[in-house]
Amino acid sequence: MQHTRSRDLDGVRGLAILLVVAAHSGLPVRWGGLSGVTLFFVLSGYLITSLLLREWDRWGSISLWRFWGRRALRLLPALLLLLLLVPPLLLATGDGRITDYPVAALASLFYVGNWVRIAGTDLGVLNHLWSLSVEEQFYVVWPAVFIALMTWLRSRALAVVLALAAVATFYSVWTQGTEVRLDISTETNAFALLLGVALAFGLAAVSRHGWELPPANPVVPFVVMVAVSAFPGHGLEVDHPLFRPLGAVYAFIGVWLVHAAATGRSRIVGSRVMVFFGTISYALYLWHQTLINSRLLGEHSTPRNLLLIAVAIVVSWLSWVLVERPVGRLRGRLRLDRPSARQQAHAASRDADAVDREKEGPRPSTSNV
Numbered sequence: 001m002q003h004t005r006s007r008d009l010d011g012v013r014g015l016a017i018l019l020v021v022a023a024h025s026g027l028p029v030r031w032g033g034l035s036g037v038t039l040f041f042v043l044s045g046y047l048i049t050s051l052l053l054r055e056w057d058r059w060g061s062i063s064l065w066r067f068w069g070r071r072a073l074r075l076l077p078a079l080l081l082l083l084l085l086v087p088p089l090l091l092a093t094g095d096g097r098i099t100d101y102p103v104a105a106l107a108s109l110f111y112v113g114n115w116v117r118i119a120g121t122d123l124g125v126l127n128h129l130w131s132l133s134v135e136e137q138f139y140v141v142w143p144a145v146f147i148a149l150m151t152w153l154r155s156r157a158l159a160v161v162l163a164l165a166a167v168a169t170f171y172s173v174w175t176q177g178t179e180v181r182l183d184i185s186t187e188t189n190a191f192a193l194l195l196g197v198a199l200a201f202g203l204a205a206v207s208r209h210g211w212e213l214p215p216a217n218p219v220v221p222f223v224v225m226v227a228v229s230a231f232p233g234h235g236l237e238v239d240h241p242l243f244r245p246l247g248a249v250y251a252f253i254g255v256w257l258v259h260a261a262a263t264g265r266s267r268i269v270g271s272r273v274m275v276f277f278g279t280i281s282y283a284l285y286l287w288h289q290t291l292i293n294s295r296l297l298g299e300h301s302t303p304r305n306l307l308l309i310a311v312a313i314v315v316s317w318l319s320w321v322l323v324e325r326p327v328g329r330l331r332g333r334l335r336l337d338r339p340s341a342r343q344q345a346h347a348a349s350r351d352a353d354a355v356d357r358e359k360e361g362p363r364p365s366t367s368n369v
Helices: 005-024 032-059 064-092 094-111 113-118 124-152 153-172 179-184 186-208 221-227 236-263 272-279 281-292 302-326 340-360
Strands: none
Touching: 005 032, 005 153, 005 221, 005 272, 005 281, 005 302, 032 124, 032 186, 032 221, 032 236, 032 340, 064 094, 064 124, 064 281, 064 302, 064 340, 094 113, 094 124, 113 124, 113 179, 113 186, 124 153, 124 179, 124 281, 153 186, 179 186, 179 236, 186 236, 221 236, 272 281, 281 302
16 A cells, blocks of 8 residues: 655645744744644645545555554654653753653653643643644544445545535634634544545546546645735734634645645645655654753743754654654565455455456347347
8 A cells, every 4th residue: 555755745744844833933924833734634634535545446445454553653653752752851951841741741642632731731842742633533533434434425425525524614613612622622623634535535536537637736825825824913812713714724725735736746845845844744843842842942032943943853854764764664564555365355356357257248238229
């Protein structure tokens, strides 16, 4: 189930992390945190569903254990490295939050950090890992829902996911609750993931019918996303009521951008710089906010934050080269990219049926002449 990486989609991932990092640094990209995380969700929904569709079309089923194994191998090494290195950081800077760190680490490791925060427990330097919890919960639930959908409602799958995305978007925009629940709960962020899911199903339907879409250029939605992320803010009291409706706006721009990157090409979006940041985006998301929220180099300021972000970029690159990429090569040894015995049997049976039909030749017509 391996797939070739798209440089433009890596560039989209790079844009997402740069928007988040810029917002956290104090640069004038006020909405970059919201737009960047929303873009990550849309991209994740699209990529994961595209992989599931490809596996289903090739093998007629989904190997859940192999899917979850690939996700664990991709996500856990960099996270475990972070969780192991944060205690020395807290101790070296005399950070009193070390006493609460075990709870924060466990909540982050088991991907329930968003709900632990909603319940009232602060996770300190790991507060930003709430979005990883939302994504991992999606990775656990969505493949099982996908299997049910393809088994019983395959002919209506696109309509079903479009309806789910529409309902989730409406709910996210109009639901009421505490600020923390609205911001980081799973159900208020599911719409962006589901919009990515709907895009994957839509493009698969287009390909299946042999339709040709007009050529797309990722540069336009790329520039639009940056521009709207830099829209001036007026403080949390004024801005916070705009988070949910603006999140929906960013998600639809994200769908536009991911679609354009998946079907078109751009020297800007697929440039070496954007692809580099896309490649290290996961570790950079883990590290940059951890360092910014630590007590390294004193009080928060934009120059101090930018310096720590530079450190985070180096650490993230080392994480990719020394940890993530080497561990990722274990996929082959663990046979996580190979079909299961059931999938191989299905493919062999299907191929045998195709050979038999070819030998039989076309059936004679029974129509009256």
